[in-house]
Amino acid sequence: MNDYKMTPERCKLLTEMIGECWHDYEPIGDSGWSICTKCCWKVISNLALNHTFTTPDDMHKVFTWLVDKGYHHDIYMYAESIYQKEVSRTVWVAEIFAWLFYDAERFCCIVAIAKEGVI
Ligand SMILES: [Zn+2]
Numbered sequence: 001m002n003d004y005k006m007t008p009e010r011c012k013l014l015t016e017m018i019g020e021c022w023h024d025y026e027p028i029g030d031s032g033w034s035i036c037t038k039c040c041w042k043v044i045s046n047l048a049l050n051h052t053f054t055t056p057d058d059m060h061k062v063f064t065w066l067v068d069k070g071y072h073h074d075i076y077m078y079a080e081s082i083y084q085k086e087v088s089r090t091v092w093v094a095e096i097f098a099w100l101f102y103d104a105e106r107f108c109c110i111v112a113i114a115k116e117g118v119i
Pocket residue numbers: 021022023024036037038039040041042
């Protein structure tokens with residue numbers, strides 16, 4: 001099985017895909033807060049800077065974006081093709097469904113990889 005891990009490049013790709021700012025933060029002294037100097041000028045805690053796409057919340061943002069844009073079928077078909085290659089056998093829909101949605105980071109990573117070709 002491949003190891004589906006998010007990288008900063010993939011996080012930036014998905015953040016911009018869902019229409020959000022990939023914040024370029026600068027710390028505000030030693031306050032524990034930073035400000036985005038790129039475009040949104042948002043002030044945020046240093047503990048919660050950009051999306052990591054490793055959480056259920058981030059996965060849900062990506063999933064709802066896919067559904068809203070009508071790309072959910074493309075992602076499902078892409079996921080099915082790579083899962084079948086990995087297990088080298090015919091698989092049930094429920095098995096693919098479980099594999100795709102069990103791990104938030106794996107789901108987001110598959111979407112990021114697909115983004116370069118499918119979407
Ligand atoms: Zn920003």
